[in-house]
Amino acid sequence: MFLTIIIIVITCIFIGRFLKKKSSYSLPPGPTPLPFIGCLIQMLLNKPIVRWIHKLMDQLDTPILCIRIGPSTHVIAVSDPSIACEFLKKQDEVFISRPDVMSAYLVSDGYRTVAMSPNGEQWRMMKRVLSQEIASMPVHKWLQPKRDEEADQLLRWICNKIEKQDGGLINIRAMSQHFFTNLIRNITFGKRFFGQGTEDGWPGEEETEHVVAVFTILKHLYAFCITDYFPWLRWKTDFDGHEKIMRNAIRIVRKYQDPIVDERYQMWNNGDRKEKFDMLDVLITLENPKLTPEEIKAQLVELMIATIDNTSNAIEWTIGEMINNPRILKKALEELEDVVGCERLVEEQDIPKLNYIKACIKESFRLHPFAAFNPPHVSTMNTTVAGYFIPKGSHIILSRYGLGRNPNAWEDPLRFDPERHLLEEGKQVMLSDNDLRLISFSTGKRACPGKTLGTTMSTMMLARMVQGFDWEAPGNEQSIELVENYDDICLAKPLVAVAKPRLPRHMYPAY
């Protein structure tokens, strides 16, 4: 048996080499694929796959790598900003599509949504709706009172926690994930919670189940599932178990969200609702295009997953880095005192002037992105990039990890140094980087439409946390252990820190 496998593998390698020599294509460098299965075996033997891909790029010393998986899918990883710009700026139109993969198909309910739909009429329509009706400036301003409510709730909850329990010990990961989900639920559904919440105004078990399910979806989305590369096996087998996990997580998220959509439709239909109060009202009452309930429900799942991962992850790392670098925390505080003064709480109107705070978040996007790769872009035709042949249908994955740590793009790339993002006096720091030296909101036709909301939410949360409290490592520890998880690139242990109030009591919202 063993001998037979060895003979098959060696034969495949020889056939592969022969075919490669015959071909005039010059694909980017990468491991030699076997016929039919490509690099599937290496992929399965070298988990976690994201680490394997980066290791290969290092070993081959290449900023662009090609791994063939299955009979015909070329996965192209990129860690160089100028090559990334060739893909997403120079040839944006060619790389406008997304792959058809099991996870994206299930989350988007058969490609009804923006982020996961391949290029086509549905994607164009939903992107227009999202950009013009949901993420537009007027809607952003209209929904500010709901965001303000959440910013106050955050302070209230931390103060409560300090007074009543745990001596101010705060699980920053759980808190930031809940903060952003409360916020997005509030602006989407007009209510913070699905259930009753807890007595101190914080999410209850329903919300916790919802958030856990959202992060399970995020973890398994575009996660190199085997059937993605052997599409005829899809729905027939679930080798790696991803399908079952995905279906279950989506069921949980929709169990909470869909009934609210149904109920709201009913309210509009029977005249109980006449005025718009939140994003769901906007979507239901839209006339051109008129969306179906199925499209709205699927889009709302996508909205949840699009808004809470990058934001909460950036806050967690930034607070950790600040505790380990008191100088950075002090500078952020000085900026707040300078811009806001000592008489009032920081508000959204201050954001344009909070350049150091924004630079801290941007530095976390650079050094500690939530996901190692940008969602895949797919080439709609054969083309050449950086002198290499890129076949139609290739999955392009820009490495957020590799770009942000590229030593040719960044000096001392492993150092957390917000100052590198500060521009000349008077110029605002933007969280985006159109030159793709880091990926925050990306660029081109597939760029994130939630740039304003994402910037506002994360800046406000960090600003309120820094202004409202002193932050320290727990117990007698001098610093936080800032170590990445091996399986993904999040912080290995959820960040727990001690909060101490630093403002006079009357400045906090009543609690």
Ligand code: HEM
């Ligand atoms: C700090 C917060 C956020 C970050 C860092 C972020 C980042 C990203 C990134 C990297 C992409 C992929 C772009 C590409 O494929 O090249 C993306 C896409 C997307 N984001 Fe965001 N995002 C954030 C917040 C939001 C918010 C608040 C919304 C909701 C309004 C949103 C909605 C979307 C959508 C719909 C897409 C898909 C666009 C398309 O495929 O055409 N994002 N985002």
